[in-house]
Amino acid sequence: GAVVSQHPSRVICKSGTSVKIECRSLDFQATTMFWYRQFPKQSLMLMATSNEGSKATYEQGVEKDKFLINHASLTLSTLTVTSAHPEDSSFYICSGAGGPNNEQFFGPGTRLTVL
Amino acid sequence: GQQLNQSPQSMFIQEGEDVSMNCTSSSIFNTWLWYKQDPGEGPVLLIALYKAGELTSNGRLTAQFGITRKDSFLNISASIPSDVGIYFCAGQPRVTGTASKLTFGTGTRLQVTL
Numbered sequence: 001g002a003v004v005s006q007h008p009s010r011v012i013c014k015s016g017t018s019v020k021i022e023c024r025s026l027d028f029q030a031t032t033m034f035w036y037r038q039f040p041k042q043s044l045m046l047m048a049t050s051n052e053g054s055k056a057t058y059e060q061g062v063e064k065d066k067f068l069i070n071h072a073s074l075t076l077s078t079l080t081v082t083s084a085h086p087e088d089s090s091f092y093i094c095s096g097a098g099g100p101n102n103e104q105f106f107g108p109g110t111r112l113t114v115l
Numbered sequence: 116g117q118q119l120n121q122s123p124q125s126m127f128i129q130e131g132e133d134v135s136m137n138c139t140s141s142s143i144f145n146t147w148l149w150y151k152q153d154p155g156e157g158p159v160l161l162i163a164l165y166k167a168g169e170l171t172s173n174g175r176l177t178a179q180f181g182i183t184r185k186d187s188f189l190n191i192s193a194s195i196p197s198d199v200g201i202y203f204c205a206g207q208p209r210v211t212g213t214a215s216k217l218t219f220g221t222g223t224r225l226q227v228t229l
Contacts, residue, residue: 004157034216043203043219044158057126093157101146101165104217106157 002028004096005037006107013021014115020080021110023094029074030096034104035067038091084114117142121204121220128194129228136202137188137224147187148178150206152201161202162189182197194227201225 003026013019023033032051036044049070050056056069068080077096081088091111095104121138128134138147146165149159162173164180164187171178177190187204205218 006157043222045219046216051206051215071199091155095157101163103160103163106150106159109155109157111155 002026002098002105004030004094004107006013006092006094006110008110009108010111010113012113012115014026015085016083018080018082019084019112020078020114021092021094023077023079023096023107025075025096025098025105026077028096028098028105030077030098031074032102033071033077033098034095034097035069035077036093036095038093038109042111044093047079081112084112086114089114116184117218119204119206119218119220120159121223123223124221125224125226127226127228130195132194134191134194134198134225135188138204138206138220139186140206140218141185142206143184144208144218145184146207147178148205148207149176149187150203150205151176152203152222154200158203164177191225194225196227196229199225199227 005024007022035047038044042056047062048056048058050069050071052071052074058064091109093109095106097104119138119140148163149161162178163212167184168182169180175192202223205217208215
């Protein structure tokens with residue numbers, strides 16, 4: 001299957017700082033990338049859908065000014081958590097869609113801890 | 116956001132036993148997917164179902180796409196210790212065209228004892 005990477009794999013930051021997470025499709029072009037958030041012992045919840053070259057579409061309840069998404073190329077999307085607070089601590093997972101069925105391939109996730 | 120109802124929530128089984136879990140939705144999906152997630156990692160696709168009534172196998176795993184398009188089940192035969200993890204179903208509204216978002220189930224946590 002296709003490979004999606006995320007960087008960093010884990011990050012610890014102080015409250016009020018901003019954190020950028022990168023999602024890369026390594027061996028395919030992902031016209032669409034998705035960002036999910038997963039709290040402990042819960043399922044994945046979609047935050048936003050990102051199409052290359054256009055503005056992201058955010059799910060209800062997700063603040064677009066707090067979670068900035070940039071999808072500048074077919075292989076890279078970034079999620080920036082601005083002014084992070086402890087309640088933003090979570091596991092952030094991206095996926096890239098490609099192939100004839102637009103199958104989603106998931107990255108390994110980024111563990112964010114805000115102190 | 117919407118979540119699909121998945122049951123059971125957790126299972127403790129002995130090695131060698133068969134496992135069955137299912138997923139139901141109030142709305143129709145055109146694609147059903149089953150994923151496994153290990154701790155601290157992203158989900159990995161196990162089986163994809165694209166047609167109502169479809170029964171698909173992948174090794175010891177078998178999944179079916181319900182006729183009503185509102186449900187799906189996953190069976191694991193002769194479970195082994197490495198089957199431990201969390202299993203998620205996911206529904207997708209359409210197959211072709213631009214990628215459409217997935218709606219995930221609530222998850223089934225599987226523990227296998229020797």
